[in-house]
Amino acid sequence: MHKTELDNPKKLISVLNSIDVSPDSGWKNSTMNSLLNNITNKEPKDRKIIQRFINLFNFSIYSPMKNKALFYTLIALCLIGLGTVGIAYASNEAKPGDALYFVDLGFEKVEVAIAGIKSEEAQGGKYLDLAEERISELESLLEDQESLALIPSVYAAEDEDSDSVDLELINGLVENYNFNLAQAEEILEKMEGNKNKRESMLQLAKEMEGSTDEFESVLVKALSQTQNAGLIKALEKTNKVGERAFQKSLRGENAEGIAEKEMEKAEFKKAMMNKHLEKKTDKGKKTDNAENCVGEANQIMIQAENMYKEGDYEESQNLAREARHMYQECIRYVYRNQYKNSGENGSGSVLEPNKYQLQETEGVEDDQSYFTEDEQTDSAGEPGGVGNQIQPQDRDGYVGTEEGNHEEERPGWN
Amino acid sequence: MKIKKIENATDFKSVFYSFNKKIYKYIFLRIGYRKALAEDMTQEVFMKVWEKRELYNTKKSFKTWIYTIARNLLIDFYRKQDTRKKYRKAIDEIELNSIGQDADFDCEIIIDYVLEKMNELSEAEKELIILRYIEQLEIEEIAEIINHKYDTTKVYINRALHKLQEILKQDA
Structure with missing residues (x-):
């Protein structure tokens, strides 16, 4: 297209429509994590639990509950529950963190049950939330030894x-x-x-x-x-x-949409791979094999992008998928090397490394x-x-x- | 995407994944194509979404609500700049060659050229072009965001497009 063609309003609009800017997928994920940290840290734990209890009943001025019988039953349960919370809290004043977690765990089961009453998708979402909570707890356990005290021993x-x-x-x-x-x-x-x-x-x-x-x-x-x-x-x-x-x-999704999503996913894996590779490089670990692997995956990714631009969406999908799997493999290279390294020098873990290394056992499927x-x-x-x-x-x-x-x-x- | 209410982290995540690209693009184009600043401001928009979630009226469009938050943040940003001149200077120093990366070479040149020329529009005209033709919002939605009537907004948009065409013509 030449500049003079922009005289035509339709051409100009089509150029404007084609302007596309995206944040990096790495930014997207790190920002999401940072936002989630911010929003969860802003609410004190005890307030969070009460809020969650209120949320169970979807109590909102915009959407009052339609089923009154269910509503009153839930209110009754709520009152009993609050009494239980009070007792649990009062009886565990010595270890408030543990007590709150205990209550938290009880609520989780109730939340799943209530979500199941709402809908299947709500229950599925709730299970995902709980999986996420465990992952966050795991993360803090490994990041900060002091947080161990906040993890309930019931786990x-x-x-x-x-x-x-x-x-x-x-x-x-x-x-x-x-x-x-x-x-x-x-x-x-x-x-x-x-x-x-x-x-x-x-x-x-x-x-x-x-x-x-x-x-x-x-x-x-x-x-x-x-x-x-x-x-x-x-x-x-x-x-x-x-x-x-x-x-x-x-x-x-149509072929173009699938190709686009496959590429986004591959980009995410790439960002994740680079992040881990950078960390290892900083620590002076050997990463040659992983770097070679990333180089190959990057080449495939470029081909996928080229195919996408040419409009060959099916080929683009296949290549992006291949690149994604390759990035996954590259991540394995990094940690496979680390395992070998830690085996040699007996270090590599923040938590007493030798205890966490895999045991040699027989009879397990590959x-x-x-x-x-x-x-x-x-x-x-x-x-x-x-x-x-x-x-x-x-x-x-x-x-x-x-x-x-x-x-x-x-x-x-x- | 239909948003009912943001009640928890899961709702918030779904909002973030649905709108982060759109909001980032809007901010990036309006603050002079500065990537790091656009990223920070986009994050701030979503933080505000969380903080103000109780204020969102579920009877209205969530899309226009979130764009309004982003727009207000931009207004604050401009205000914090000492003078508009300073801001302009910052824009002029930015290179545009990274924007059309995904397009083919010819198209990339045209896109960079159009974006450069868009800087000759007033801030209000530029905003309308971005919202209508780049973000591809409906006129009705834009009217709600800029708080004007539908017909007036439509006229403003047409004027802005016409002016951009004139600028491009003069240069060609």
């Missing part, structure tokens, strides 16, 4: 073999997280079978897809601090749930491992790749602890 999974309270807490939180995530996905799958709930299903799938991205980011970060088998399993699970939710969220068999040969063709290859004895080591191998997904305290 600690029963693990007689373990001599570490921290490890028990991590396992308990992770188990509860897995449980909530699985419940949310189960609801999503139920909704998928119901044609009348298509819109709600899409909304929940989008929410789940966005949430699992965040969860994944926290879990990867957690893994950089402690190589815990439960965390690895949780990350695997989150990946799978996120992928399935992502595919569901694309229903109804597909449960975060580092799969395929990765053994990934680096075969790369210069200097041999040094980073996983030896057979290493691979067998990348499996769960005894506790981490249970397929059954139940919270430790449920």
